[in-house]
Amino acid sequence: MRIWTVALVLCLALAGMHCRQGTPTANDQSAEQSQPKERPTLNVFIWSDYVDPALVQAFEEKHFCKVNLNFFESNEQLLAKIKAGGAAYDVLYPSGYAVQTLVKEDLLLPLDHAKIPNLANVDRTYSNLIADPAMKFSVPYMVSTTGIGYLAELGDLEPSWAVLGDPKLKGRVTLLNDIREVIGVALKLHGYSLNTTDEAELAKARDTAIAWKRNAARFDSTQYHYGLAGGEFKLVQGYSGDVLQSQKENPEIRFMLPKEGFPLTCDEMAIAKTSRHPDLAHAWINYFHDGGVAARNTMFIKYLCPNTASYEQLPAEVKNNPAVFPPAEALARAEIVRDVGADLAAYTKVWDEIKAAQ
């Protein structure tokens, strides 16, 4: 009968948890709550590890609220969740084209600039690049670039996307597993816009990308920098933040922004139309564009918060690192990946052809 004792104990344990379940947040709150008044809860939908938790805590204290961080790992996930409705998120962190989709579907709350005085700190160089330069619906949060990470043993490389096809590196190269990034840099190599919808230009990019694919080990957007740090790959198409992280592990890693131009990604902050605490959500956006907060956040995440007031507070090694801070002459070559609307079908077709090519 011993097994019954075990079963009984398990059942009791489950029942105990079941009771807890009725007040999932009340438990968390009772520990922190010193005042009897109910704290409002701000629901934030954000990429994982994309904000310094100490800053979140400071915000909770400053605005007497509880912040609930919820995570997604692709723009498509975010869109699926928000489009379906039913979930009361307040602040969202879509990037680039996802913002445009949300705006088109009327899912974002227009921002009240009077409640976000720190918008004055936003670096115009970047806000002018995004689809919504007037920041009617969204505010830039972090920017990163797509460039080339490589091992120092390769020596001085020609700063060009053409190195992805270098036959000497056959099997030691990776490409991002992302339709717009791969086709985008192939377009850039030929001097075209990475948001082009011209079929001849796309066809040329496709041929280049197929040649790169034959030279590469694989398409990889998540683990490639581990492989670079470990020496499995010698050269990768990668995001600046990832490559920077792997530099900590392996100081022999270099990063460069090719001369033909490169994609710039900007993750933005926006407020969902369904937000229950729009004032608090505005306060959240305002808080993260305070110079001091932005500087701390940049240091923590290793991407760049485009906030001019924060720049002077960043240490020199960050300011002089082109992977964090692209120099002005490089920025002139940056282009943001935009929503191409119905023409995405043309991209998908090209992407399928690239993926299918032997």
Added chain:
Amino acid sequence: MKQERWPGLIFAGVLLFFYVPMVVVVANSFNASRFGTRWQGFTFDWYAKLFADRGIWDAFVNTLIVGGAASLAAVVLGTLSALCLHRARGFLLRFKFGLVYLPLAVPDILMGISLLLMFVMVRVELGFTTIILAHGCFCTSYVAMVVLARLQDFDFSTMEAARDLGASPVQAGLRVLFPQLAPGIFSGALLAFSLSVDDYVITFFVAGPGATTLPLRVYSMIKHGAPPLINALSTLILAATFLLVGLALRFRNKEHTP
């Protein structure tokens, strides 16, 4: 001789395939390297960071709550529906069998989307409730199938004998039927719990703010997160699992050797 060697080789191969990845995870949880591509010294850092990470533990507790509640609901509903399916006959019951069986065959993504659409339609706010309902829903089918299998071995004439000897229907159910079914119910419950703890796809669709489960949390850490934290957490979960399985085996052995 040849025949004797092959099973052993296959067995060794399967064991390797099962357990080498676990060994790698455990080893890397002590690796100072963030990426686990090289050995950079032994460290407990990841465990310290893991215990300090409020988000992961919140998600862990959420997962246990959801798993516990969903398997509890699934055990009750699944057992009842198995009893009903086993005893009754007729067209409607075959139809019901189909309905109970279907969630096992329907792809997760379809189930996730349809549940989400339904919740949105009836205006249930997404959160704990919706996850527990969704998990309870697919777990019920699994429990029903496991209990049904057990029922097939059950001789209902023993119930009749109990009634003949003066037991009330409730007494016969509790003292004859239930003890026979219990192992099935118990393993159904365990199955339901582990399915619920594992589930990503359905949970993703029906989760709402504040109800992040562990699989959702882990998956979202791929882009910016720290993989070694996951290694450390996996090691702890593995240790707990082995401990539980070991205990269960010991109890069972004792029971068999009085």
